[in-house]
């Protein structure tokens with residue numbers, strides 16, 4: 001399963017939070033398990049760490065962070081047929 005599908009599933013089942021984090025850090029990996037894809041985050045990779053108001057903390061690869069953030073904000077996994085970028089409509 002690819003990261004897009006994994007993260008979509010984890011957002012849907014609330015394994016990954018869908019709300020905004022309260023604090024975010026970034027640093028090099030310490031071989032912790034990524035909460036997005038379950039692979040270790042190696043020392044040469046960027047590790048993003050997020051704290052949430054309910055006390056939860058997650059760690060993600062930078063790529064997984066990008067995917068999680070995109071899906072969290074758009075509610076949509078790519079490729080997404082249904083997602084339409086919200087645009088202002090002109091009244092006419």
Ligand SMILES: [Zn+2]
Nearest residue numbers: 034037061064
């Ligand atoms: Zn990952």
